Each structure stands twice: as structure tokens, then as C-alpha cells.
Amino acid sequence: MNLPNKITLARIFLVPVVMFFLLVRFNLGQFQFGQGVITVSEIIAALIFILAAVTDGLDGYIARKRKLVTNLGKLLDPLADKLLISAALISLVEMQRLDAWVAIVIISREFAVTGLRMIAAAEGQVIAASPWGKLKTIVQIVAIVALMINNFPFSSFAFPFAGIITWAAVIITVWSGVDYFIKNWKVIRFSKHR
Template identity: 70%
Template sequence: MNLANKITLARIFLVPIIMLFLLINVKFPHVRIEQFSITYNQIIAALIFIVAASTDSLDGYIARKRKLVTNLGKLLDPLADKLLVSAVLISLVEMDKVDAWIVIVIISREFAITGLRQIALLEGVVLAASKWGKWKTAAQITAIIALLINNFPFALIQFPFDQIASWIAAIITIYSGIDYFVKNKHVINFSDQ
């Protein structure tokens, strides 16, 4: 197994660790600054999430630079991304930090695009990621980090950056999904139905 695939697997293995810190019922001490409060386990979960999210670009860069692109990597990389984002978002719903509808929109888009990619593969076509897909990922990661750290430092000035970032992530997610289907509608052959 090459280095890029090992990094991708590490991202997958970090998911349950993040979940453990987010959903554990042990009362960790709080960091308090004026009206702002956050538990140490949330800080640890956020830091691990940032490390895991940053490996997404790293493994792809290494695979391309060293010509280590493999079928296993093509399978694992998007799976790792979806597991990481979905698991953390579902945890944030459980923690009552994000509206469930936003998470449903994001996860539904991922299922839909995965389905479209599978149809394309059956036709022998590989669908490349779009710039909107990259923007979608950046928006989702930004929103998740803001939610994980209780909107710090914006909470100090009572600015709802985390909620605004969540809405922006949902809007870009919807747009990127529509864009992806429109640009790749040739893959779906309705005449066979």
C-alpha cells in the first residue's frame, strides 16, 4: 500500500476518534472567556477534524506527484471524505448545533453524486470533480469547524458566523449538485428505461 492510500486510511481511522470526543458523556472541563464556553473534548475533536480534513488535499497531491494513483485510492478517497463530513455533521445534529435539514441536504447530495458517478463508471466514463465541488468541500469544512468550536471567536461579539456558514455550505452544496448533474446529464440514458 502506497503513502497516499495510507494517508487516506488514516483519515478514515480518525473518524471514530473524533466521534468519541464529540459524543462522550464524560464532563470535560470548560474553557471560559466572557460569554464564550467550550469543552476540552470539543477542542480536541476540532483539532483532529482539521488534521483529517487537511489530509484530503495531501493524499491527492502525493498520489499525483509520485504517480501513485490507484483504483484503491480512487475508491477510498471519496469514501473517506464522505465518512468524515457525514459522521461529524450527524454528531453536530445530535449535539443540537446544526439543523437536521442542512445535514440531510449535504448527505443527500453526496449519495446522489455517488450514484451518478457509479452510473458513469458502468458506461466507462470517469467524472472529474468540478470547481463547485471544491467550493462545496471548503464551505462544509469551514462551517463544521465553526460549529465544532462553538463559533469562536465570533461568539464573543454575538455574530452567528457558524449559522451563516452552515447556510452557505447548504446553498453551495445544492448548487454544486445541480451543476454536476446538468454538466453530466449525458451519462444518464433515460431512453433505456
């Protein structure tokens, strides 16, 4: 197994670690800031999540630079991304920091675009990541981290950054999904496997 695939697998293995630190209540201490509270375990979870998110770009970069792109990598990379984002969103719903409908909208978009890519692959076509898709990923990551750390440090001066960036993530996620389907409608329309 090559290095990029090992990095992708590491990202998958970090998913339960993030959930563990978010959902299991430890007495590692907490910090009070303004009207908010953040626990040490939430900070650890956010740092691990950021590390996992950074590996997303790293494995692809190494695979392309060293010409190590494999079919296994093509399968594992999007799977790892969806597992990481979905697990984080579901954990935040469990923590009552995120409305369930937001998680459903974001996860549904991910499955819909994955389905579109699978249809395209069956037709021998590749749907490349769009600029909207890349922006969507960045905004989702920022929103998830902001929610994990309970809007720190913005709660200190009552600025709802986590709420604003979450709304931005929903809007960009929906728009990027619509954009994929508009630009690739011919893949579905002319699919031999209808």
C-alpha cells in the first residue's frame, strides 16, 4: 500500500477518535469564556478533526506529485471525506450544537454527488471537483470546528460566528450540489444504465 493510501486510511481511523473525544465526557477540565464553555476534550477533538481534514489535501497532492494514483485511492479518498464530515455532523447533533436538518441536508448532498460520480464512472467519465465543491469543503470544515469549540472565541463578545458560518456551509453545500447536477445532467440523461 502506497503512502497516499496510508494517509487516507489514517484519516478514516481518526474518525472514531474525533467522535470519542466529542461524545465521551471526560473530566479533563474546561474553560469559561464570556457566556460560553469549552472543554479540553472538545479542543482535542477539534485539533484531531483539523489534522484529519488537512490530510485530505495531503494524500491527493502526494498521489498526483509522485504518480501514485490508484483505484483504491480513488475509492478510499471520497469515502474518508464523507465519513469524517458525516461523523462530525452527527456528533454535533448529538451534542445539540447543530440542528438535525442541517446535517441531513449536508450529508444528503454528499450522497447525491457521490451517486452522480458513480453513474459517470460507469459511463467511463470522471467528474472533477469544482471550485464550488472545494469552497464547500473549506466552509464545512470551518463551521464544524467553530461548533466543536462552541463558537470560541466569538462568544466572548456575543458574535454568532458559528451560526453564520453554518448557514454559509448549508447554502454553499446546496449550491455546489445543484451546480454539479446542472453541469453534468447529460451524464444522467444519456446514461445507458437508466
